[in-house]
Amino acid sequence: MGTYIVRRLLLVPLLIFGVTIIIFGMLQFLGPIERSALYVRDFPKNDKQIQGLIKKYGLDRPIYEQYWRWLTGVKDPISGEREGGVLFGDFGYSRTASQPVINIIKNRFPNTLDLALWAVFPMLSVGIWLGVQAAVHQNGWIDQLARIFSIVGTSFPTFVFGLLVLIVFYANLQWFPPGKMSDWVSVLLYSGDFKQYTHLLSIDALLNGRIDVFLDAMRHMFLPILTLSYINWATFVRVTRSSMLETLRMDYVTTARAKGLKESVVINKHARPNAMISITTLAGMSVVGLLGGVVITETVFNYPGIGKAAADAAQQLDVVTILGFAVFNGLILILANLVVDIMYGIIDPRVRLA
């Protein structure tokens, strides 16, 4: 297992290189004025300033030199401070949001993480459970129900479903408001009595022992979680069902039955771990999707996550910010792939020992 993980880790720099090359390539479509946002906050005001920036940050230099500067930053000759440098977490300035891109990520990502954290459990557990049940009772009522659910879920877009639950549960019933927190919670956050250990509101609420804050956070997250779960369930049910059906036809399942094992043991111990191999990939991709910010869901529910920030930036054609998010997403994807690969190793000895 050790050598397997090391081999996977060795791939990471290569992947980072690939991701950054592609995004840097996209940046080249921008003129020097926009590209200068990688290093400085304000728009250059006249030709002299523009020429100065081009010279200082080498925006007219050969492309490999610019790539290196983009990765590692440029040292200011006077203050000696590093400006830019994607590898150091400096993704440039968002001129529409008037702050460094990394600050937007720092502010918004915990919210997205908070949502992802609570969405991932119902998403995976219910989706996989339903898929297994559908396969085990193939053509039974639970299977028919799961299949109908899966088709409806796949063909019913997020924003329609999101708006629908918003109309029912917020506009009509007033149960679950959009946004992230009630006004009294934001007042509390600024008061200083509430320690923000993790910047994940629900977790901080628990750490502060404030059940009321936690419940308020949950109340705001409920509809986004429901929407995210619902669309993911549709996919998980379908994939789990077919993967499980395939596994149940395997000879080793008959072997397990021929040993006299109970059907529940046959399914849970012999069939399901094998079916999980293909589900792991899907789960990894879904989690990446959640962490990268779920643009539509966050926008529909006005939830201040990274997806909403990306949507705002896109509406204002703030390309440097968007591509900053893209680098961040790329890194998350690489990380998630690494986790999925390690999961493979844990589930499947053929991968681990190969």
Place this chain on the structure above:
Amino acid sequence: MAELLLDVQGLETRFKTPEGIVHAVNGVSFTLSEGETLGVVGESGCGKSVTMLSCLRLIASPPGEIVAGKALFLGQDLLKMAPEEIRKVRGAKISMVFQDPMTSLNPVMSIGQQMAEPLLLHMGMNKEQARKRSIELLELVGIPNAADRLKDYPHQYSGGMRQRVMIAMGLSCIPQILIADEPTTALDVTIQAQIVELVKRLREELGMAIIWITHDLGVVANIAHRVAVMYGGYIIEEAPVKELYANPTHPYTLGLLGSLPKINASERTRLYSIEGMPPVLYQKPQACPFAPRCTFVQERCWKENPALVNITPTHRVACWADTTSGSERL
């Protein structure tokens, strides 16, 4: 006479497929006595595996369904047992070894885990006892360094080794019957011979009865005491092994034996082959299922399906034609 272990009567199994109902087993009856080895031979799809899987109710249902018959194991009908009752028989009193050792072991569980399962379940052992017993069993079937190999996974074993593991697992609870479903088909010839010798040795040491399903007449001659030949979901001939090879009576058996290459045959002799394909039975046959391919076919064969009748006290055959003059006629 040895005690009767298994008495199967009129077993019928069907499968619902999109093309229609396939009548895979159409009233099969046979017996198995203590310490006896019954060879079951026939082409692919003749119902030999389905018959044995039906006895242990291991047919996937749906699409499979056992529609008639009894399978009496020591007088108790396996087909009518409660699920928890038959689970106590499976793996403990009757166990199975399957055709393809590459796919019949679970790839994500270690050999040790898989071997321990029946021991923990049926023998009331704890994990340590099961581990010790597993090592003994692996040594019994000739796996070197058994103690170290217990933590290995199936993909780290060769095909022959995996089949040895399957046999060890099948024998772990000292069953009264071992059903071996084409256990050598997926293996190369030298390994086949090793496996056959292994099972013969274990039969002597442990004294279990064996049902050996195969389409290899050579293997059957080597291991079986009695042979049942199946065709189209029926047993069409059954006799002690020597009797069957000396006096094959059913045209199909004659054809099977005639199609074996002979070591003393002249170089130029063409190998005999039975013309046509085995049937897929969408209806329960009203005539003899072999009639379309039979060289002895008579008018009656198209109208009535012959029953299995004794032509000597130990030799049963299902055929209207008189082929008793032997295989020279072919």
